[in-house]
Amino acid sequence: MTDSFSNLSLAPTLARAVAEMGYESMTPIQAQAIPVVLTGQDVMGAAQTGTGKTAAFSLPLLQRLLKHENPSTSPARHPVRALVLLPTRELADQVAQQIKMYAKYTQLRSAVVFGGMDMKPQTLELKKGVEVLVATPGRLLDHIEAKNAVLNQVEYVVLDEADRMLDIGFLPDLQRILSFLPKQRTTLLFSATFSPEIKRLAGSYLQNPITIEVARPNETASTVEQRFYAAQDDDKRRVIRKVLDDRGIKQAFIFVNSKLGCGRLARSLEREGLRTAALHGDKSQDERLKALEAFKKGEVDLLVCTDVAARGLDIKDVPAVFNFDVPFNAEDYVHRIGRTGRAGASGLAVTLVSPSDARLVGDIEKLIKKKLEVETLQLDTRPAGPAPEKWGERAEDRPRSRASEGRRREHDPRDALDAPHERRGGFRPAPINRDPFFQKPYEPAATDVPPSWEPSGPKTVRSSISANIKPKRKVAALFKSGE
DNA sequence: AAAAAAC
Structure with a gap:
């Protein structure tokens, strides 16, 4: 040998x-x-x-x-x-x-x-x-x-x-x-x-x-099944629950793009009765350690995390990774889904795509050189009610929907717990939140954005749609009425 | 649009 x-x-x-x-x-x-x-x-x-x-x-x-x-x-x-x-x-x-x-x-x-x-x-x-x-x-x-x-x-x-x-x-x-x-x-x-x-x-x-x-760089592990589901923000938790139920998956990482969103989502899932821990950079090192340990020991099923957990963490047998938010950098997508399907095991990576994420999905597609399909998952419990809310509206302005009625407060006092735990500053340069090595400036083509961003009518359900060519239009179309 | 990394 x-x-x-x-x-x-x-x-x-x-x-x-x-x-x-x-x-x-x-x-x-x-x-x-x-x-x-x-x-x-x-x-x-x-x-x-x-x-x-x-x-x-x-x-x-x-x-x-x-x-x-x-x-x-x-x-x-x-x-x-x-x-x-x-x-x-x-x-x-x-x-x-x-x-x-x-x-x-x-x-x-x-x-x-x-x-x-x-x-x-x-x-x-x-x-x-x-x-x-x-x-x-x-x-x-x-x-x-x-x-x-x-x-x-x-x-x-x-x-x-x-x-x-x-x-x-x-x-x-x-x-x-x-x-x-x-x-x-x-x-x-x-x-x-x-x-x-x-x-x-x-x-x-x-x-x-x-x-x-060894593997071609930027290539995702072939043992990971990658799925992209169209979902409005309010539906994302239900999509996650359905995927977990349908596939009988016990544990998963759920990636979000912000520390604030991380704490909020973790609490929402916890309120819904799921055993959840949150992991992000504003938690104390002790809390970070405990969250990771609790997940490793199986004391919690869902680890809601920022990209602090995207790279290299070697946790055996994570059956699934959800991208609650599509990552801003396509590279981070590769790292995030690398948490599952490790060492030859099979894994599932589900990315939840809202209309404004279309370009990001296109970036991922280009990076991993793989044709991606954004699918719509039929939610069992979805009431055949009135038209969905406008995309342009802020969540706070919208009427509360369904189960979240009365439960959500605009300012959860526990959000304060997510405030920076440690002081940063000193001689460090002011934070630059753009990354010139990864970000290409985005200049929408004339045809890229629909002339008016109309409130959508009744949502049509499609089995699948290719995001391969001009993904922005295609995915946006998925959310538009009667197309 | 964000996150990470120090007292």
């Missing part, structure tokens, strides 16, 4: 840990990346999540740390020799835990630092000395400024979820961190998606990189 770990001649200490974890054969990304990383060359690696990416870079990295002692450091000191950067705290934690397991029988020490936790224990660990440091950017900069972390001996730097690390929100911090590292070093970049812009930008951080692509 050529793809066996035993053919790698890993250090016995590493081989033992790998064997103990039950790994025998390598995944494709491991089989391709490990030999290259062992040579010390720069790597740009594209691989779906759930394909063993972490082992693909950490095993050869640990091997090199073991075999190639840095001559400029005395054995008594333990400078940081490898730095692994990730875009979310949960990911940093997860990757750090894996590295700890791989390094279990070596003398190499590792540590993880991220925000939302007390600095002191992290500082103590850093002062003891670690060879491998896993971190999120903000907290790492704190430790650098406090002189807790000295990075001038770093030989290897890994940017996981590299497309996110290189986007405008992270780039200033990342550049600052990189400015503390020696120029002479190995740089490894890994991501499930690589847009051409990111590839170009990444090139400026790499020296003669070897490109490794």
Whole structure:
């Protein structure tokens, strides 16, 4: 077997840990990346999540740390020799835990630092000395400024979820961190998606990189069944319930685009009797951890989350992912649905599409190079009542419909719980909410928008409609009367 | 149109 770990001649200490974890054969990304990383060359690696990416870079990295002692450091000191950067705290934690397991029988020490936790224990660990440091950017900069972390001996730097690390929100911090590292070093970049812009930008951080692509990048796992259902906002929860019922699905991730919407949707579902937890960046780290744990243990069935949970989280057996909101970036769609159908399991990804989302669906279609059909799911309990509300109206102005009557308040005091939990600011630049690497300016064609956005009449139900060509018009048409 | 990442 050529793809066996035993053919790698890993250090016995590493081989033992790998064997103990039950790994025998390598995944494709491991089989391709490990030999290259062992040579010390720069790597740009594209691989779906759930394909063993972490082992693909950490095993050869640990091997090199073991075999190639840095001559400029005395054995008594333990400078940081490898730095692994990730875009979310949960990911940093997860990757750090894996590295700890791989390094279990070596003398190499590792540590993880991220925000939302007390600095002191992290500082103590850093002062003891670690060879491998896993971190999120903000907290790492704190430790650098406090002189807790000295990075001038770093030989290897890994940017996981590299497309996110290189986007405008992270780039200033990342550049600052990189400015503390020696120029002479190995740089490894890994991501499930690589847009051409990111590839170009990444090139400026790499020296003669070897490109490794296992699954074609930006391609979604073939084990995931992808569905797009047209739904007005008020119907979305019922569509979710119906899909869960029809398919007998117990657990799911539900992605939304905003933190406020996350808390609200979680409470709505909870009120409807579903066991739900919310996960977003304004929750305390403790709440974030608890939400994730509760979902892993099966104490809650639905995890309503923002894109904080879109990348890399390795939770076994998530049978379904719902996109309550269509993601603003098509790349995020690929990452979100990557939460299901992991490691060869089958998964379901349902995206709920409202008329204004048509362009976003078109973007997704282009990215994954797959023809998408927006279907209408017949809701069993839908009363054959009056015409649906106008699309243009604000939800608050509309008469309350059906079951939500009297239950909803315009200002739920618990929304205050979703207020920023931690202070942000300081030297960070003002938030820029556009992402030039991913966003292309949208200029509607003359024919793109219907002349008048009429209130819709009785909704016609169609079995399916192709969003392949001019998706904006097609999907919008789905909501228009009598077409 | 948003989210993420620090005290």
